[in-house]
Every structure is written in structure tokens, then in C-alpha cells.
Amino acid sequence: MKSTQYTEETLDHFRNPRNVGTLEGDDVAIGRVGNPVCGDLMEMYLRIADDRIVDIKFQTFGCGSAVATSSMTTELVKGMTLDEAMEVTRSDVADALGGLPPIKMHCSNLAADALHDAIKNWRAGIKLEPLAAEDTSADHPTCAVPLATTIDNADDYLGRGLYKKVEDINELTDKRTLVLDRGDATASLAIELTKVTPRVIFLTELDTLGLSPELATAIKRSDVKVLYQSRLVSVGGEGEIEKVRIFDLDEENEYDLFVDAVVLLEK
Amino acid sequence: MKEYYIDYQSAKPVDPRVVEEMTPYFTERFGNPASLHAPGDRATAVLDQCRARVAGFIGAAPEEIIFTSGATESNNIALIGYANKNKRTGNHIIISEVEHISIHNIAKFLEKNGFRISKVPPDQFGRINPEKIRSRISDDTILVSVGWGSSEIGTVQDIKRIAAILEGTGAALHVDAVAVEGLIPIDISTTAIHLLTLSSNDIYGPQGLGALYIRKGVKLAPITMGGGQEMGLRSGTEPLALIAGMAAAADIATAEMVAEAKRLASMRNRLIEAVLATIPDSHLNGHPTERVPNNAHFRFEGIEGESLLLSLRDEGIAVSTGSACSSKTLEPSHTLLSCGLLHEEAHGSLEFTFGRWSKEEDVDRVMEVLPDIVLRLRRLSPLYTVN
Numbered sequence: 001m002k003s004t005q006y007t008e009e010t011l012d013h014f015r016n017p018r019n020v021g022t023l024e025g026d027d028v029a030i031g032r033v034g035n036p037v038c039g040d041l042m043e044m045y046l047r048i049a050d051d052r053i054v055d056i057k058f059q060t061f062g063c064g065s066a067v068a069t070s071s072m073t074t075e076l077v078k079g080m081t082l083d084e085a086m087e088v089t090r091s092d093v094a095d096a097l098g099g100l101p102p103i104k105m106h107c108s109n110l111a112a113d114a115l116h117d118a119i120k121n122w123r124a125g126i127k128l129e130p131l132a133a134e135d136t137s138a139d140h141p142t143c144a145v146p147l148a149t150t151i152d153n154a155d156d157y158l159g160r161g162l163y164k165k166v167e168d169i170n171e172l173t174d175k176r177t178l179v180l181d182r183g184d185a186t187a188s189l190a191i192e193l194t195k196v197t198p199r200v201i202f203l204t205e206l207d208t209l210g211l212s213p214e215l216a217t218a219i220k221r222s223d224v225k226v227l228y229q230s231r232l233v234s235v236g237g238e239g240e241i242e243k244v245r246i247f248d249l250d251e252e253n254e255y256d257l258f259v260d261a262v263v264l265l266e267k
Numbered sequence: 268m269k270e271y272y273i274d275y276q277s278a279k280p281v282d283p284r285v286v287e288e289m290t291p292y293f294t295e296r297f298g299n300p301a302s303l304h305a306p307g308d309r310a311t312a313v314l315d316q317c318r319a320r321v322a323g324f325i326g327a328a329p330e331e332i333i334f335t336s337g338a339t340e341s342n343n344i345a346l347i348g349y350a351n352k353n354k355r356t357g358n359h360i361i362i363s364e365v366e367h368i369s370i371h372n373i374a375k376f377l378e379k380n381g382f383r384i385s386k387v388p389p390d391q392f393g394r395i396n397p398e399k400i401r402s403r404i405s406d407d408t409i410l411v412s413v414g415w416g417s418s419e420i421g422t423v424q425d426i427k428r429i430a431a432i433l434e435g436t437g438a439a440l441h442v443d444a445v446a447v448e449g450l451i452p453i454d455i456s457t458t459a460i461h462l463l464t465l466s467s468n469d470i471y472g473p474q475g476l477g478a479l480y481i482r483k484g485v486k487l488a489p490i491t492m493g494g495g496q497e498m499g500l501r502s503g504t505e506p507l508a509l510i511a512g513m514a515a516a517a518d519i520a521t522a523e524m525v526a527e528a529k530r531l532a533s534m535r536n537r538l539i540e541a542v543l544a545t546i547p548d549s550h551l552n553g554h555p556t557e558r559v560p561n562n563a564h565f566r567f568e569g570i571e572g573e574s575l576l577l578s579l580r581d582e583g584i585a586v587s588t589g590s591a592c593s594s595k596t597l598e599p600s601h602t603l604l605s606c607g608l609l610h611e612e613a614h615g616s617l618e619f620t621f622g623r624w625s626k627e628e629d630v631d632r633v634m635e636v637l638p639d640i641v642l643r644l645r646r647l648s649p650l651y652t653v654n
Contacts, residue, residue: 006577014577020647032649040571043649059649061611063573067647130649176391176607199391199607225609239402242388258364258388258607 006064007098013068018075021057022130023047030128031118034110035251040066043130044074044114048122052081058114065100066110069093073111082119088112153234154264161241163263169196175260178203178244180232182265187215189263194223201259202226205249235262268583271629275561275622276418276446277587281512282471282623288515289473292508299504301494310507317514321478324470324517325444325463326454333479333497334510338445338466339369341479342412344500345441345462346373348487349410350382356437357407363387363395363424364605365417367443371601374412383407391607392554393422397429408438415453416446419602419618420553421562423447430459439485445469449520450528450559461485467509471623472516476509531621532560538619538630539563545638548651552603552616561621566603569651570644571614578640584633587618611650 006014023045034040040062047055056078058070073093077085090112094100121128154162166172166189174197179190181204190202202219207229209216219226233245233254243258298310319329335341350360362374364386374384385403389395395413404411411433416423426442433440439461444453449470455463462485467476481487481500493502542549548568567575572588579586599613608616621629645651 011577014574015581017647041649059647061569061571061648061650063571064577066571067574174391227609237388238385238399242399255610256604257609258605260390 009098010068013071014064017067017071019057023057029118029122031114033113033117042110042114044118046118069111072096157235157241161261164266177261178259179263184215186265187211187219190224191222200224203230271584271632273619274585274587276620279468279471281473285512285515289508289512292511317510320514321517326456327480333500335477335501337477338464341464341477342369347490350377351488352486353409357409359383359408361385361403361411363413365389365393365602366414388605393420393606395424397432401432404436410439412441414443416559418446420564421558422554423557427458467513470516470520472513473509476513528560535563541634546641563619566616567641569648572616574644575617582636
């Protein structure tokens with residue numbers, strides 16, 4: 001089977017996904033798995049009454065089979081007890097779709113995993129916040145600003161792409177610029193920089209914006225790309241900054257990001 | 268359903284005029300150029316004449332062209348052949364991060380065999396700053412390989428400046444010209460390029476054939492052994508019909524390139540303007556102006572490329588994606604990452620490439636359906652809130 005060859009059943013669920021959306025209320029369990037870095041993210045919302053799934057919705061950022069398997073999963077488990085739903089496996093879902101191309105089996109894991117995650121969260125009394133919810137920062141007016149981390153080799157790049165202060169934003173014209181979260185002043189600078197360069201990344205170790213509400217709204221509306229739960233590990237490049245190494249605190253993995261400048265404002 | 272093919276980068280149809288010129292060589296005008304009889308001599312004459320035509324396409328001399336099985340083989344012969352022949356001079360090779368996967372994997376192979384590889388990252392538009400090449404050159408640098416254009420994001424490099432920087436350093440320049448051939452005039456006589464890769468299909472010739480330009484005086488070690496055809500660098504009987512096809516394709520490209528590039532650029536520009544104006548949170552990948560005339564490469568926040576591709580397929584539109592899920596690995600495109608995109612941004616990319624049979628109605632069709640598809644997929648996405 002070719003990597004893009006899907007059964008008619010799969011294509012039907014992709015084209016007309018069932019039960020898309022979110023649910024709200026105290027009787028709703030939320031499960032979330034995947035990572036947009038790998039090209040997939042899945043959320044399942046279960047409304048539970050008497051230990052039974054009475055309603056179910058999902059949202060996904062994923063490929064065709066991620067959409068189709070989520071849709072099929074919601075159909076399969078609606079009406080089941082939680083125990084029954086815990087028994088539903090990824091291969092049950094794939095079978096119901098008439099099979100999936102081998103390379104797509106990874107994506108098919110997500111739906112069942114998100115379902116099980118929701119049930120586990122429900123049983124453990126954990127309530128996740130929906131990701132797409134507007135302005136989550138409003139619920140956390142001022143989170144603590146993280147401690148300034150020291151980057152081992154940063155001083156090697158002073159004057160060669162590393163900025164400890166920015167006197168004239170024009171110095172960063174058209175540079176892919178990474179700004180480390182050191183509170184409101186750094187967020188304002190990040191927004192200001194979008195006037196001179198299309199690429200500004202605001203890196204924070206927090207899972208939400210620990211800024212004043214006005215600034216949190218402003219940065220969300222701006223072209224600044226916010227990277228949450230991320231730590232700068234090191235800077236690299238031949239003679240000048242060309243890339244940085246970032247640690248994803250949530251996924252606990254490291255990756256390279258190509259940038260031209262890093263702004264590490266001193267406190 | 269009517270089909271709209273906007274994926275000329277993946278494969279091009281062979282021009283019917285090319286097929287016509289090829290056909291006799293499959294049947295009555297066959298022959299092995301190595302044979303000493305009359306049919307052999309006739310084949311030799313055809314081979315010489317076709318070699319001259321392909322050479323003429325880039326301003327080279329006929330004896331500077333060898334035929335290969337395609338661009339990937341040309342890249343292998345150029346890089347491995349040059350490295351092995353010149354390893355006593357040095358062991359350092361420079362490539363760019365935005366190269367075709369074949370160059371990356373050849374570099375990996377050479378690294379395992381004792382060569383040192385440096386990679387030059389591009390700016391956010393996919394352009395290589397020639398100064399970054401200069402800063403990496405050392406006494407043991409023997410070869411620099413930079414693609415003239417990116418077959419993915421379409422960005423075109425300033426090859427003249429890169430060649431100028433290398434002059435006097437002792438390092439040779441290899442250029443993979445596949446993404447620009449037939450779209451941008453190539454004149455090897457005015458630029459100090461030592462090795463240049465061409466593909467036949469990329470100028471609407473048959474698949475299964477490519478060429479390598481080898482500047483007079485540049486020495487390569489063969490990487491395959493056999494009967495010694497093509498200056499001993501690509502053994503095996505020359506496929507006469509394919510070669511006749513590439514020669515015909517080169518002639519057509521030379522005659523029609525300027526007008527065709529203008530036509531494609533205007534179509535492509537209309538698509539870029541319409542997408543960016545109509546679809547919120549859409550971005551153009553690659554360079555705004557320094558790009559091949561037929562390429563438009565977009566990124567849509569909050570959605571995944573393969574979902575876009577499948578939805579467009581349902582509307583009869585064939586395009587490519589930089590997304591992981593459509594290829595054999597789950598890794599997103601190395602080219603997009605090296606431009607500074609995050610993984611999830613690279614996954615949301617879509618590539619349109621127009622060609623000889625593209626029409627303005629292809630753009631109309633895309634704009635008829637794409638905005639709704641993006642909206643529908645964003646409604647499914649937890650990473651995007653549709654207002």
C-alpha cells in the first residue's frame with residue numbers, strides 16, 4: 001500500500017469527520033496526546049454520566065489518517081462505559097476503517113491514546129485546559145517570571161548575533177531573532193522588533209504567558225511566535241550565531257532552530 | 268473530474284515534440300555508438316550532435332558534457348568523483364543546508380569515508396550569504412556544492428558571487444541546476460563553475476537521463492566501472508533515444524524560455540497575491556523576488572500539509588507538500604527547517620509548481636476551493652481558533 005493510499009471508509013471520515021469540536025462542563029473529561037512538532041496533536045472531550053460516555057468531541061492538528069481515526073474512534077466509543085472504552089485499541093480503530101497504510105499506523109495511535117488519556121485524567125481528577133481557548137493568560141494574571149538561565153557559550157557570540165541590550169532595533173532588520181522571556185520588557189521588545197523583521201520568536205519556559213494581561217493580549221495579536229515550555233540550551237554557528245539548541249520541557253526532547261540573533265536582556 | 272496538475276516540480280510530462288524526435292531511435296535508427304559498422308557510426312554521429320546541442324544549452328563545449336541516468340547520478344559522479352580524485356589536496360567539502368536530499372546523502376557518505384563536511388545555513392528566505400561560504404573555506408577545502416535554485420521553496424542563489432568568492436582559493440564549485448534549467452538562462456562561459464548537474468525531465472525531456480558538465484581540465488575518478496563510455500565516467504551503452512530527447516528538449520527550452528518564464532511568473536504571482544490576501548495567517552516560504560518563476564510555496568498556520576493535499580486532491584488539484592506524512596519519513600523538510608521554521612510550521616506547508624501546460628484557470632480553481640479547505644481544517648485544529 002502506498003503511503004498516501006487510504007480506504008474509502010478512511011477518506012469518508014476524513015472528508016466528513018464526525019463529532020468535531022469541544023465540550024464544556026464539570027462532567028467533561030479531556031485527553032490530549034501528540035506533539036505538533038511531529039505534525040500531530042489530538043484532543044478528546046468526553047461527557048460522562050454514570051461512568052458512561054454520553055457525548056464525545058475531538059480536535060486535531062494532523063494528517064488525513066489522524067483526522068479519520070479520531071472521527072472513527074468517537075463513533076466507536078459513544079455510549080460505551082469507561083471500562084469498555086479503555087479496552088478499545090488502536091488496531092480496533094484501524095480495522096473499523098478497513099486498514100491503514102503501514103506508515104500511518106503511528107497516526108492511528110493518537111486517537112485511542114487521547115481517549116485513554118481522557119479517561120485516566122477523569123479517574124485521577126485531573127482537568128486539562130483546552131488548548132485553543134482564548135487568552136488563557138487571563139486566568140493566570142501574573143505567573144512568576146522564570147529565573148534567568150545562563151547559557152554556557154553565550155559570551156562567545158557577543159557582538160556576533162548575541163545581544164545583551166538592544167539600543168537600535170534597526171540592527172536586527174530582517175534577522176530571525178530569538179528573544180528570551182525575562183518579563184514585560186522583553187515582551188515589549190519582541191513586539192517592537194516585528195516592525196523590522198518578519199521573524200521574532202519569544203521563548204518562555206512557562207506554559208502560559210507570565211505577562212501583564214495587556215501585554216499578553218498584545219503579543220498574541222502580534223506576529224511574534226511564542227514558544228512555550230522551552231529552554232535555550234546553547235547557541236551555535238560558524239563565527240556568528242546561526243542556530244540555537246532548544247529543550248522542549250514538555251516533550252523532554254532537544255532540537256535545533258535556525259536563527260540569526262539571540263536577545264538575552266540582562267536583568 | 269477535471270484534473271489540475273500544479274506539481275511540475277515532482278514530474279513533468281515529456282513534450283510531444285520531444286517524443287516525435289525520440290521515436291525513430293527506438294526502432295529503425297537504433298545502434299551502439301561503440302560499434303564499428305555503419306549503424307554504429309550513424310549512432311556515433313547522432314550522439315555527437317546531441318551532445319553539442321545539450322552543451323549549447325548552457326554555453327559549454329561538447330567535450331565538457333557527459334550523459335548520465337539523471338540528476339542524482341550526476342551529483343554522485345560530481346561529488347564523489349571529485350572528492351576521490353582530489354583527496355591528496357584536501358578533505359574538506361562545503362554544501363548548503365538547502366540542497367536536494369541527494370547532495371545531503373552524498374555528503375553523509377563522504378563524511379563516513381573520511382571527508383569533513385561543512386553546511387552553510389541560508390537566511391529566512393532560503394538564500395545563502397556568500398560571505399558565510401567564505402568564512403568556512405580553509406586550506407584543505409577542495410569542493411563547494413550549491414544548488415542554483417531550490418526545487419522545494421524555489422529560492423535562487425547568487426551563483427556568480429559565490430563563484431567569485433571561490434576564485435583563487437583552489438576549491439572547485441559544483442552547481443545542481445535542476446531547479447532553474449529551462450526557467451533561467453544558464454551561461455557557463457561567463458561564470459566560473461567547474462561541475463554542473465542537469466536533468467532531462469526538468470526541461471520536458473524523458474525521465475531516466477541527465478547530464479553533467481565538467482569544465483575542461485577538471486579531473487574526476489569514476490564511481491562505476493565498465494566499458495569506459497562517457498570519458499570513462501559513466502560506463503554503459505548510451506541510450507540514444509533518451510539522449511535525442513534531451514537534445515530536442517534543450518532546443519525547445521532555449522527558444523521558448525524567456526516568454527515562458529514571463530507567462531509562468533505572472534500566473535504564479537497572481538496565485539501568491541490571491542492566497543496572501545484571501546487566507547488569513549498564510550505565509551510565503553522562500554524569497555519574495557529571487558525565486559524561480561514557476562514556484563509558489565505557502566505555509567498555513569494551524570494545519571498540516573497532508574490534510575491540505577488530500578483535500579485539494581478531492582477537488583482534482585495535484586500539488587506537493589513539505590509535510591512529513593506524505594514522504595517516507597516523519598521528519599519535516601530540512602529546507603524549511605534551515606530557513607528557521609519550527610517543525611509544526613514546516614508541517615503546514617504546500618508547494619505549487621506551474622509548467623508548460625499550466626493555464627490561468629488553474630489559479631482560478633485553486634482560489635475557488637483553497638480558502639474553504641483551509642477554514643475547514645482550521646475548524647478541526649486545536650492549534651488555531653477560527654474567529
